[in-house]
Amino acid sequence: MKVADHAQRAKEFNKDEKRVDWHDETLWFIRQKRDRASHNIPQWEELRNTASQIKNHTLSNLHHYLQEFERNAQANGVTIHWAANAEEHNNIILKLLQERNISQMVKSKSMLTEECHLNDFLGDHGIEVIDSDLGERIVQLAKEPPSHIVLPCIHKKKEEIGELFHEHLGTPKGSADPQLLTEAARQSLRNVFLTRKAALTGVNFAIAETGEFVVCTNEGNADMGVHLADIHIASMGIEKLIPQRRHLGLFLRLLTRSATGQPITTYSSHFAKPAKGKAMHIILVDNGRSRQLGRPDFRASLKCIRCSACFNTCPVYRRSGGHSYNAVIAGPIGSILSPNFDMKKHADLPFASTLCGSCSNVCPVKIDIHDQLYKWRQVIVQEGYADPKKTVAMQVMAKTLASPTMYRIAGKAARTTLKYAPFVVNNKLNAWYLHRDMPEVPKSSFGEWYSKNRKNND
Amino acid sequence: MTSKEQILAAVKASQPDLKELPSLDFFYQDNLNQDEDLAQFIETVEFIGAKTYRVNSYEEIIAQLQQDFDLKGKRVISPLNEFSTIAEKYTGADNHTLADAELIILPTHFAVAENGACWIDDHLFDERLMLFIPQHLAFVLKKEEVVPTMHRAYERIAGKSYGYGAFVAGPSKTADIEQSLVLGAHGPRSLRVFII
Ligand code: SF4
Numbered sequence: 001m002k003v004a005d006h007a008q009r010a011k012e013f014n015k016d017e018k019r020v021d022w023h024d025e026t027l028w029f030i031r032q033k034r035d036r037a038s039h040n041i042p043q044w045e046e047l048r049n050t051a052s053q054i055k056n057h058t059l060s061n062l063h064h065y066l067q068e069f070e071r072n073a074q075a076n077g078v079t080i081h082w083a084a085n086a087e088e089h090n091n092i093i094l095k096l097l098q099e100r101n102i103s104q105m106v107k108s109k110s111m112l113t114e115e116c117h118l119n120d121f122l123g124d125h126g127i128e129v130i131d132s133d134l135g136e137r138i139v140q141l142a143k144e145p146p147s148h149i150v151l152p153c154i155h156k157k158k159e160e161i162g163e164l165f166h167e168h169l170g171t172p173k174g175s176a177d178p179q180l181l182t183e184a185a186r187q188s189l190r191n192v193f194l195t196r197k198a199a200l201t202g203v204n205f206a207i208a209e210t211g212e213f214v215v216c217t218n219e220g221n222a223d224m225g226v227h228l229a230d231i232h233i234a235s236m237g238i239e240k241l242i243p244q245r246r247h248l249g250l251f252l253r254l255l256t257r258s259a260t261g262q263p264i265t266t267y268s269s270h271f272a273k274p275a276k277g278k279a280m281h282i283i284l285v286d287n288g289r290s291r292q293l294g295r296p297d298f299r300a301s302l303k304c305i306r307c308s309a310c311f312n313t314c315p316v317y318r319r320s321g322g323h324s325y326n327a328v329i330a331g332p333i334g335s336i337l338s339p340n341f342d343m344k345k346h347a348d349l350p351f352a353s354t355l356c357g358s359c360s361n362v363c364p365v366k367i368d369i370h371d372q373l374y375k376w377r378q379v380i381v382q383e384g385y386a387d388p389k390k391t392v393a394m395q396v397m398a399k400t401l402a403s404p405t406m407y408r409i410a411g412k413a414a415r416t417t418l419k420y421a422p423f424v425v426n427n428k429l430n431a432w433y434l435h436r437d438m439p440e441v442p443k444s445s446f447g448e449w450y451s452k453n454r455k456n457n458d
Numbered sequence: 459m460t461s462k463e464q465i466l467a468a469v470k471a472s473q474p475d476l477k478e479l480p481s482l483d484f485f486y487q488d489n490l491n492q493d494e495d496l497a498q499f500i501e502t503v504e505f506i507g508a509k510t511y512r513v514n515s516y517e518e519i520i521a522q523l524q525q526d527f528d529l530k531g532k533r534v535i536s537p538l539n540e541f542s543t544i545a546e547k548y549t550g551a552d553n554h555t556l557a558d559a560e561l562i563i564l565p566t567h568f569a570v571a572e573n574g575a576c577w578i579d580d581h582l583f584d585e586r587l588m589l590f591i592p593q594h595l596a597f598v599l600k601k602e603e604v605v606p607t608m609h610r611a612y613e614r615i616a617g618k619s620y621g622y623g624a625f626v627a628g629p630s631k632t633a634d635i636e637q638s639l640v641l642g643a644h645g646p647r648s649l650r651v652f653i654i
Contacts (some may be wrong), residue, residue, distance in 0.1 A: 026637055041572075046484055053480040060477040063470040076621075134643060135634035151634065158636045178638035186644060193644070194554055220590045220630040220645025227587035228554065238465065243479060243502040246616050249608040250485070252625070253572075262606075263502060263573035264627050267589075267645070269581075273621035275586055277551075286465045294472030 006352040007397050010320035011434075013155075023155060024318040031312040033261025034362065041253065043382035051250045052366035055303035058241055059293060065208040065241045066284065072211025073282060076273045081283045086116035089285050093118065093233060093304050094125055096281060100231065102127070102198045108204030108215070108222035111149055111233045112285060115328045115341075118200075120416050129200075132221040134185050141168050147322025149329060150259050151307040154374045162333045189221070199225035203236035203282075204305070205251055209244045209414045210385060212272035213282065215257050216255065216265040223269055231279045234271070239302040251305060254364035286401040289370070292340045297375045301336045310369055315402035316352055325349060332359040339380065347385040350376035351395055354402045485609040495571040495604040496653070503574030506596050506628035507641050508649040512601075516540035518550045523561065523596065526650070532560035538598070544558050553587045562592040568603040569651070570625070571613045576651065577611060579623030595629070595646035601653050 014020050038044045058065055060182065070080045083089035089112075097105065105122070107113065107129050119129045119140075131140045135152035139145065141164045146152030153161070162176035169184045191261045201222045206213040213234060215222045256262045274280035293299050311317050311331035322330035327338040327346055335349035350373045359369040380386050459467070501508045509571030513519050522544065523529070529544060535556070541563050548556065566576040566581055576597050580586070589595065602631035605611050614622070641647055 029637070043485065050480050050482065050484070052524055055476070056477045057479040060474050062473050063466055066466065068467065080462070082465055084461040084464050088461060132644070133634070134632045138634065151637075153634060154637075156636075158638075161635055166609035178635040179640050182632060182634055182640040183644060186642065189644060190557075218630070219632050221641035221643070223586070223590045223624075224644050227585075227590065238469065244616075246482065246612040248483070249612040253608050260633075262506070264570075264575050264625065266506075266627050267624040268575070270620070270623045272619075272623075277620065284465070286461075286468065290465060290472050293469060296474070299472075299474065356638070359575055 004324065005348045006320065006324050009324035009326055010401070012320075013321040013324055019157070020319055022157075023321060026154065027312045027318045029258060031309070031362075034258055034309055034312065035261075037257035037261040037263065041257070047250055047254055048364055048366050050256055051264055051364060052303065054242060054247050054250065055365050056300075058243060059239070059302055061297060062238065062241065062293070065243060066238060068208040068227065069206055069211055069241055070284075072209065074211070076211045077289050078274065078280045078282055079209065083280060083283050083285045085287050086285075089235065089283055089287065090118055090121040092283055094122065094127070096231065096233060097122075097127055097198055099261075100197065102231075104128045104130070104143050104196055105200055106132050106192055106196040106225040106229070107200040108202065108217060108225055109136055109152075110200065110235055111329060111422070112202060112237055112287075113148075113200065114145065115287065116235075116285070120245045130189075130196075132189055132192065132219075132225055133217070134182065134219060134221075137185060137189065138164065138375045141165075145323070145328070147330065148308060148311055149306050149331075150311075155323065173247075180420050188449035190224075193224045196225065196228065197230045198233065200235065201226060203234050203240050204255070205239045205248060206236055206282075207243075207245050207248070208241055210272060212245070212270050213253075214248060215269050215271065216252075217269075220267055223267060226271075227275070229278075232271070232274070234280070235284045235285060236282065237285050237287070239293075239304075255305055258309040258362065281315075283442070287289050288340050292337075295340075297379075298336060298340065300367050300374055301333065301340075301369075301372060303367055304333050304337075305365055307364055308362065309362040313358045313362050314353075314400050315356065315359075316354065319401050320352070323353070332369045332373065333367070336369065336376060339376055343380060343383060344385055345363075347380045350374075350380060350451070351386075352398055354395075354398045356402065365390040379451040448454065461545060462653055467511070482609065485607070486571060486613075488606055488610070490606065490610075492604065495606045496601060498571035498606070499569050499574060499604045500653070502571065503534060503569075503628060503649075503651055506574050507631060508574065508628045508651055510651045512653050514654070516598075516654075518607050519563075519596075519598065519654070520544055520579075522652070523563075523650075527561060527594065529561065533558050534561045534563070535559050535588065535592070536563035538563065538565055548585055548588065553585055553591075556587055556591045559588075559592040561594045561596065563596040563598065564588060566597045566599050566603075568605055568611070568614060569599050570608060571604055571606045572608065573625075573627055575611075575625035575627035577615065577623065579615070579618070579620040581620060589626060590630075590645045592646055593642075594648045595626075596649075596650040596652060598652050598654060 138153040147155040158176040165171040203213045338346035357370045534545040629649045632643035
């Protein structure tokens with residue numbers, strides 16, 4: 001394993017110091033909005049506790065709820081499909097489209113379809129997919145994956161978006177006004193919505209009791225696509241279930257306040273039955289989730305409602321950017337979910353954390369994120385995917401990235417590292433301090449810090 | 459074995475011992491106060507970008523809309539008879555014909571004070587697209603129909619049967635470009651709530 005993979009990828013991002021500061025500050029600002037929104041709710045901790053228990057209960061009875069959901073959705077006139085893995089999921093969609101001779105589809109935000117690499121798959125079969133969420137459209141035009149689960153293009157400056165829109169949507173060269181760029185996307189995507197016969201959405205919550213599901217957006221893009229299309233395909237992981245409709249009260253109170261600090265998204269759409277003359281299909285996807293459910297130490301990660309609060313608060317995420325994780329879902333929760341998919345490829349991620357616990361403190365469903373990261377480290381080392389010495393180096397890097405003081409002294413420290421841990425330098429620890437002026441530090445500081453860190457983490 | 463059987467078998471083998479489903483009673487220990495709830499709703503929905511008007515009649519709503527918009531030659535749609543002087547009803551079979559709608563006026567079931575959302579389901583309108591396609595959207599809300607929290611909101615609709623329903627809170631918006639808030643992403647550019 002290349003231990004410094006996450007660090008190497010962070011290197012690109014850290015070339016531009018101002019940009020890193022901007023990224024850091026933008027996300028911290030969102031974190032502060034989350035704090036204000038949550039402090040306005042006197043029962044916030046009770047909400048978190050109860051939501052966590054509802055999710056724990058659902059996971060402990062998922063076998064029952066999946067069947068209840070299927071029964072009720074079918075009674076509503078919805079067709080249910082089951083997909084054991086990404087390949088099966090993609091093939092179900094391909095078949096649904098081919099049966100109807102559809103070669104273009106519009107899609108709203110769905111991290112699951114990212115996980116299944118649906119766009120590439122359909123593209124290979126001659127089907128064009130257009131992402132309709134503005135942020136997703138931007139990264140799609142840039143041929144990049146989203147760098148954040150709620151704010152897909154948070155890593156992009158408006159000038160870069162202006163360039164992309166100039167090239168693809170014909171906006172005037174050099175214009176970077178968000179209002180103007182959003183208007184251009186609105187016009188272009190309106191035409192897409194009006195001409196597509198198939199629309200795919202993700203699912204935020206699915207209700208076993210009623211067979212309905214809820215999709216939350218601010219832009220209205222999911223609904224624009226769905227209501228104008230003949231067929232609505234909804235892709236959902238099997239962990240999205242909750243038992244009853246009234247449980248939504250808790251989750252919708254928590255979700256957006258945790259995400260962006262808004263009291264609720266503009267639209268919380270409840271899809272129960274297909275509209276007259278239209279078809280609705282739901283694909284229930286496992287793709288490793290039942291395996292994660294069987295891991296007592298990690299099953300709590302399936303409680304995640306994808307609010308992204310743990311991203312926004314994470315000092316490592318904020319200073320390394322989403323792409324440095326090289327995973328469909330970045331950030332602290334992505335570092336728990338990704339090794340389940342591919343332990344070898346993502347062996348570096350559980351080490352890209354300081355275990356400061358900030359993620360667990362903000363998580364609206366009380367996932368013990370930092371404890372799970374710590375547990376993954378043990379598993380990855382035991383399974384032989386990491387050299388224990390090297391993993392200590394990753395922790396050093398994470399600490400360095402997270403702490404302004406360590407970040408400043410890292411230049412000198414890394415030279416000291418040659419003595420203690422030459423593999424770190426071979427693997428380019430310098431990713432995180434390149435292009436910075438480093439003040440001199442006493443020779444001993446890194447060594448002291450290093451041994452202390454070892455004690456804490458061994 | 460089908461994929462369904464395979465997934466269900468794997469889930470059954472993996473799921474932990476049954477954990478209890480918690481009670482929600484705690485969240486219903488609130489003091490209901492219509493005036494306070496309405497005031498909070500108005501404050502919240504304006505904060506998220508909507509406009510509110512307290513009115514006594516549908517005539518007042520029409521007068522306000524005519525003042526706010528130049529509706530001449532523009533398409534205005536509402537399922538409510540009260541707006542027949544300014545609006546047509548949508549009865550078509552192909553909702554693509556709604557693409558040029560300037561203003562749509564819809565009734566709502568109730569509103570939620572804590573987040574500024576209005577609930578509307580297909581008992582009040584039959585074309586789902588009407589919430590999303592117009593350039594501007596207006597809601598009519600009865601002033602006594604405000605609940606304080608989402609718990610109370612779901613209490614109202616817990617047993618209801620609908621094909622589609624939505625909480626709508628403010629105009630369509632995005633902040634995807636450098637976190638700058640822009641109203642009118644894909645849906646309506648503005649939302650007016652007339653409290654009658
Ligand atoms: S782990 Fe928790 S904080 Fe992170 S995205 Fe999921 S629900 Fe939100």
